[in-house]
Amino acid sequence: DAEITQSPRHKITETGRQVTLACHQTWNHNNMFWYRQDLGHGLRLIHYSYGVQDTNKGEVSDGYSVSRSNTEDLPLTLESAASSQTSVYFCASSELAGTNTGELFFGEGSRLTVL
Amino acid sequence: AQRVTQPEKLLSVFKGAPVELKCNYSYSGSPELFWYVQYSRQRLQLLLRHISRESIKGFTADLNKGETSFHLKKPFAQEEDSAMYYCAPHNDYKLSFGAGTTVTVRA
Numbered sequence: 001d002a003e004i005t006q007s008p009r010h011k012i013t014e015t016g017r018q019v020t021l022a023c024h025q026t027w028n029h030n031n032m033f034w035y036r037q038d039l040g041h042g043l044r045l046i047h048y049s050y051g052v053q054d055t056n057k058g059e060v061s062d063g064y065s066v067s068r069s070n071t072e073d074l075p076l077t078l079e080s081a082a083s084s085q086t087s088v089y090f091c092a093s094s095e096l097a098g099t100n101t102g103e104l105f106f107g108e109g110s111r112l113t114v115l
Numbered sequence: 116a117q118r119v120t121q122p123e124k125l126l127s128v129f130k131g132a133p134v135e136l137k138c139n140y141s142y143s144g145s146p147e148l149f150w151y152v153q154y155s156r157q158r159l160q161l162l163l164r165h166i167s168r169e170s171i172k173g174f175t176a177d178l179n180k181g182e183t184s185f186h187l188k189k190p191f192a193q194e195e196d197s198a199m200y201y202c203a204p205h206n207d208y209k210l211s212f213g214a215g216t217t218v219t220v221r222a
Binding site: 031033035040041042043044045048058059090092103104106107108109 | 121124149151158159160161164201209210211212213214215
């Protein structure tokens with residue numbers, strides 16, 4: 001069955017370290033997204049991609065970067081982790097076009113703690 | 116600025132009572148609107164979309180363009196409806212999410 005997986009599911013790191021969260025999907029979707037979930041803020045879009053070599057900034061992109069070298073993967077990198085980046089991170093994917101583009105398929109989330 | 120507002124952070128109802136989750140949006144153009152749900156220890160998933168006009172798990176949502184609202188309703192809440200609900204306008208192939216409403220249905 002097609003799915004979307006994130007790793008690691010839990011990570012504790014220190015301020016200033018570089019962290020990469022992996023996202024891998026087997027839906028063959030062109031669209032991929034990274035969100036962070038925080039109490040009181042809901043889900044906020046960090047970065048997104050509409051296809052290989054395409055990346056775009058979302059509403060809270062500062063301190064984060066992504067790269068899209070193939071269809072299946074969109075790793076999220078925190079260049080220098082800050083305590084404000086302690087959050088639960090969700091990866092999602094969707095179809096490129098058509099009537100179902102609004103349906104996102106989500107990973108299980110990665111809980112990151114920055115000490 | 117584009118914005119989606121869910122005014123209630125928490126909503127507690129008794130089993131069998133009606134439940135309504137409010138969502139107001141401020142968007143240019145005519146976005147599609149969705150409700151997503153996250154049950155405990157499960158992934159976020161699509162509940163319903165306005166364009167399909169379906170009733171899913173007893174929930175319905177009416178798009179009111181005049182009031183720019185997309186409230187989610189269920190006439191008789193069940194304990195299994197306890198979850199976090201997000202309203203999400205869809206524009207340019209991406210979704211923006213409201214802050215979410217946590218619903219607790221008590222026996």
